[in-house]
Amino acid sequence: MNCSHCGREVTGRVIVRSLTLAKALPVVQMESTPERDWICCDACNTIICHDCCCYPTSGYCDTCIEKYKLHDHLAQIGLIPGREDHCL
Numbered sequence: 001m002n003c004s005h006c007g008r009e010v011t012g013r014v015i016v017r018s019l020t021l022a023k024a025l026p027v028v029q030m031e032s033t034p035e036r037d038w039i040c041c042d043a044c045n046t047i048i049c050h051d052c053c054c055y056p057t058s059g060y061c062d063t064c065i066e067k068y069k070l071h072d073h074l075a076q077i078g079l080i081p082g083r084e085d086h087c088l
Contacts, residue, residue, distance in 0.1 A: 002047070003038065003048055003049035003051075006051070011035050011037050012034070012038065013036065014033075015031045015033065016030050038056075041063075041064055046063075057080070058070075059079075060074070
């Protein structure tokens, strides 16, 4: 896979497991390998490397944060810093 912004090949992967909890409650567990250096944007499914994304821990690419005006909401819930640290 390559970053859709810079074209660099990304590394790492997401491991997906299906589990069943008590009373047959199905759960899907997703875990990143330590070397993972990319996100798949939760809004547009674009692959972006961490170097091309201001807030990769948010799960959203910079384009979608701006397009859907998510910055204040993501800052309020603690996924990204406030406006004073805004890198876009």
